[in-house]
Every structure is written in structure tokens, then in C-alpha cells.
Amino acid sequence: MIEVLGLSKRFGGHQAVDGVAFRVEPGEFVALLGPNGAGKSTTVKMLTGILHPDAGSVRVAGRSPQRERRALAREIGVVFGQRTGLWWDLPVCDSFDLLAAMYRVRAAAERAAELRSLLDLDGFWHTPVRRLSLGQRVRADIAAALLHRPKVLFLDEPTVGLDLLAKERVREFLSGYGRQGATVLLTTHDLAEVEALCGRVLVMNGGRLAFDGTVADLRQRAGVPTLLTVEYAGEPVGEPAWPAVARDGRSLTVSFDRSQVGAGTVLAALGELGEILDIRLHEPDLEKMVRRLYLHPACARDDPRLL
Amino acid sequence: MSVLVRLVAGTLRGQRQYGVDFVGSIVLSALVTAGEFGVVVIILTRFPRIAGWSLPQLALLFGLSATATSVYRTLTDELHDFERYMVNGEFDAILLRPWPSLLVMLARGVNLGKLGGLLEGLGITAWGAARLGLAPSGWGWLLLFSVTGSALVLAIGIATSATAFWLERIGELQVFTLYAPSFAAEFPQSIYAGWLRALFLSAIPIAFVNYLPVRAMLGHGGGIATMLLPVPAAAISLTLAALLWSAGERRYRSTGS
Numbered sequence A: 001m002i003e004v005l006g007l008s009k010r011f012g013g014h015q016a017v018d019g020v021a022f023r024v025e026p027g028e029f030v031a032l033l034g035p036n037g038a039g040k041s042t043t044v045k046m047l048t049g050i051l052h053p054d055a056g057s058v059r060v061a062g063r064s065p066q067r068e069r070r071a072l073a074r075e076i077g078v079v080f081g082q083r084t085g086l087w088w089d090l091p092v093c094d095s096f097d098l099l100a101a102m103y104r105v106r107a108a109a110e111r112a113a114e115l116r117s118l119l120d121l122d123g124f125w126h127t128p129v130r131r132l133s134l135g136q137r138v139r140a141d142i143a144a145a146l147l148h149r150p151k152v153l154f155l156d157e158p159t160v161g162l163d164l165l166a167k168e169r170v171r172e173f174l175s176g177y178g179r180q181g182a183t184v185l186l187t188t189h190d191l192a193e194v195e196a197l198c199g200r201v202l203v204m205n206g207g208r209l210a211f212d213g214t215v216a217d218l219r220q221r222a223g224v225p226t227l228l229t230v231e232y233a234g235e236p237v238g239e240p241a242w243p244a245v246a247r248d249g250r251s252l253t254v255s256f257d258r259s260q261v262g263a264g265t266v267l268a269a270l271g272e273l274g275e276i277l278d279i280r281l282h283e284p285d286l287e288k289m290v291r292r293l294y295l296h297p298a299c300a301r302d303d304p305r306l307l
Numbered sequence B: 001m002s003v004l005v006r007l008v009a010g011t012l013r014g015q016r017q018y019g020v021d022f023v024g025s026i027v028l029s030a031l032v033t034a035g036e037f038g039v040v041v042i043i044l045t046r047f048p049r050i051a052g053w054s055l056p057q058l059a060l061l062f063g064l065s066a067t068a069t070s071v072y073r074t075l076t077d078e079l080h081d082f083e084r085y086m087v088n089g090e091f092d093a094i095l096l097r098p099w100p101s102l103l104v105m106l107a108r109g110v111n112l113g114k115l116g117g118l119l120e121g122l123g124i125t126a127w128g129a130a131r132l133g134l135a136p137s138g139w140g141w142l143l144l145f146s147v148t149g150s151a152l153v154l155a156i157g158i159a160t161s162a163t164a165f166w167l168e169r170i171g172e173l174q175v176f177t178l179y180a181p182s183f184a185a186e187f188p189q190s191i192y193a194g195w196l197r198a199l200f201l202s203a204i205p206i207a208f209v210n211y212l213p214v215r216a217m218l219g220h221g222g223g224i225a226t227m228l229l230p231v232p233a234a235a236i237s238l239t240l241a242a243l244l245w246s247a248g249e250r251r252y253r254s255t256g257s
């Protein structure tokens, strides 16, 4: 559904996107992560026909965003969290009427009604867009981007600036939308969102792709240590084979690398030191793993397991 | 077409939300045009003619220029402020629509408040034509010149706005390509220096808006061929402006957020 090869874009002397390549298959919900300035938005703008790349090839829904911008516009939905695609001075409903006409949406009234209830737009359907709260506006913008039943949805930081409740509502909607087999590319800094929604993660850093894989891959391969805490019946005897990060009477915590050794092996080895009453496994959180990729892009790239 | 009508209707509805007083702004824009024509009239109270042109003849020049400029201003509330779209990256949203971006910009920028100037421009032209006792064919020619003149000024405006893709800021350029020339077009070109007249025949082709065809119509130089010149001039100008626009569109840089 999305095919990108050798995509590059330079602004002045600054290489914003540098040889990025990836594919997104129909039905995938993919996160595009990366620190500020990594080139995420620039990539999305090249995929949606806003910017022309300096090099590389792009296909979205079988079309070139640059050569067939207008035809592609009918196939994709785009939401930039900081901007609105709605008519600022008009009521929400008028924007939907205009979009329906522009995109020649079939059964537009039914489609609008459906989105209106899914995204709960009823309370402000007749309110001018400029008077909406941010949370309301983002929901209206997402609904507007879906009005013409796009094949691919691009979301660039859709929930930036929303409070927890508003984020939760958007996330719930997107999760339902993703389950219907939609193709979505989501740019975000909210890793909880990624965990909840995305099967696959792309991480950009300094204009390059630093990681491409599932959340589980990232978890397993990022090399952030997993912690295992074991409570013994009595004081454990001897030294564990992995570094002990905490040892306090009958409790022992060791750190190990999930990519090197399974938790079962570690647990079995720790069982040699005494009778185990209880265990707790601390998975490294996504945040830590991604931060590591942000901080050490080179190590990530040199490591064959990380691309 | 019906989509375009709906987009324009949406734009007008949006302006109404602000309680913009249509009658007020139409009157205001008419007053501005009247004030400008007043300048011409005052000059003529001191000198009976300008470069051999009497007041009714000058009214044709002025009326056609005012008409063309007003049509431009009626259609281009947004295009005229195009540098805002560059500086704020607002053009992103325009490019996401399945429509030619220029058309979307024009549909967003219709402002009927500027119609006052248009009505007055047509009125002054009609007054001049009546005073000169033009035959019906003469009135027909003037109608054609109104259309081609509007197309020419629109083309100049589009080309000027398109330079924003390279320059970002176009406010100063608009003074040179739109304001000054539309003022200059209110007077016979023969009062200008040679290089300026050359400019008005080429890069900023306002001589085709009124001076050349009206002069030919009044029998001061050139025949039917000259009177028809505005047609190809407008077509070529619009084509070049559209080409410049699409070249610019490919260069659009957007903004970092």
C-alpha cells in the first residue's frame, strides 16, 4: 500500500530525510517514531504529495504522490495534529458538505452520520470550527479525513496537546478503525499510543530509518536489559550468573538481555541458589528502548538485528 | 463546476460569520475607486487634455483599468495574501485536496465586498462611452476589453503570487507588478518613458488591458488587429502564469513544525 525506496529530501544544507526505504502492506497499522527533527513529518509530506523528494521513489495506493497528486488525494486521508483541514469560519457540518462535494463522496450523508456518531461529533456539529476545543477539533479532523473512505490514513501527531481523556477517546476510535483492516501510518511521540495501536514500528533518527519491526522485535532486540526479581524461601547461596542489580536478604534482582537468553533459562539458573517463592519480571518499557535508539542511532544501524 | 460554486458559497458564508457588512464594504470599495477617478478629474480641470485624451476618453482608460483591478480583487482575497500560505505552511492543506491548487485558492478568496469597485469601473466606462456617443459595436468592444483586461490583471496577479514559491515574501513585488501598473494604466501610455512602455508591453502587459485597444478603437492608432490583440495577450499571460504556478508548486518547501 505504501512503497518507499531511497527517499531523500534536503532543506538548504540540511539533509532532513536520507535514503529512507520501507513498505507498508494493506491492513498494517504502523507507527513512525523518532526524536524531534528526525524527518518524520517531512517523510509524511513526501508520501502525501505536499513535498517533492530530491531522490527516491514513492508509491502510495499504487500512485505517485508527485505525478498523480490529485488522484492520490482521493485515496488517502491526512491529519496533521497542529493544523486543521476544516473551514475555520464555518460550522463543522458545512465543512463536511464541502468535502463531500470536493471528493464526490457516495452516500455522503450516511457516511457523515456514521463518523459523527463514531467520533461523537454531535455536541458541536453546528459549531464553527474556530470555536471548538482542541479535542473536538481533532476528532472532527479525523472524521473529515475519513469521509471519502480513504485506502490509507496518515496521522501526524494527531493527539499532540490533548489531555488524557481526549487522547483516550481518539485512541479508542483508532483502535476500532485499525481492527477493520485499515492501513494507517501514525506519527507520534506517545509510546502508549504505539503499544495500544501499532503492530509495527518504524524509528527514524537524523533522517534515516533506524529500526523497522514489530513492537515485540523492538522489545526483544533493543538490548535494554530485562530485570528479574526473585524472592527466596531463605537467603540465596552463591553468586548468580548474571549481574545482580539488587540483593537484599531473601530477595535478588538480576539483569539480563532478552536477546541473549530466555527468561526461563535465567529462572532455572536462579533456582539453583535456593527455593524460589515468588518472581517478578520487569520488561523494559518501550520508552527506554526507543530512547536508546534515539541516543545511539549508529549502534542501532551497525547492529544487524536492528536493520 | 457545481463543486466550485459550492466552495465559493462556503467562502462567502464564512465571511458572513464575521458579520462583514456587504453593503458597507461595497460602498467603501466604490468610494476608493471614485476617489481615484477624482484625481483624474482634478488633473483635467487644470489641463483640458492629457496627451491629447479628453475626459470621456480617459474615462474609458480609467474604467477598464478599475474594472480589471476590481475583478482581480474580487477573486483573490487569499491569493493576494499568498505569502501567508508560504510562511505558515498553510499551503499544505491546499495540496491535500483533489483539485488544482490555484482553483482552490481562488475559490477560497472570493470577496464580493470588492464588487463596488467593479460596478463603478463599469459605470465610469459606460459614462465615457455614452459621452463619446459610441455605436453599439463600440460598447461590444468595451465589454470584450473588460473581460480580457480582467484576465490580464488576474494573470499578472497569479504570476506575482507564484513567485512566493521562490521568494516567500511578495508584498513589495505586488507594489511593482500590481499597484503601480494599475495606477499607470489609468493614463495614456504615451506620457511614459520608452523603457516603461516596453515593460508594460512585455513582463507586465497592462498596455493590453486598456491603452492599446482603446486607442485603436478611438482611431488614434492601429485597427481591428490591435483591438483583438488583448485576446491572445490574455491567453498567453494566463498560460504563462499557470505554468509558473505549477513550477512553483513543485518547489514548495512547506515549513518545519
Ligand SMILES: Nc1ncnc2c1ncn2[C@@H]1O[C@H](COP(=O)(O)OP(=O)(O)OP(=O)(O)O)[C@@H](O)[C@H]1O
Binding pocket: A011, A014, A015, A016, A034, A035, A036, A037, A038, A039, A040, A041, A042, A043, B253, B254, B255, B256, B257
Ligand atoms: N520547510 C522546511 N524548511 C527547512 N527546514 C525544514 C523544513 N521542514 C523541516 N525542516 C527541517 O528538517 C528536519 C526534519 O523535520 P521534520 O519536521 O520532518 O521532523 P519531525 O521528525 O517531524 O520532528 P517533530 O517530532 O519535531 O515533528 C528538521 O531539522 C527541520 O528543521
Ligand SMILES: [Mg+2]
Binding pocket: A040, A041, A042, A156, B257
Ligand atoms: Mg513532525
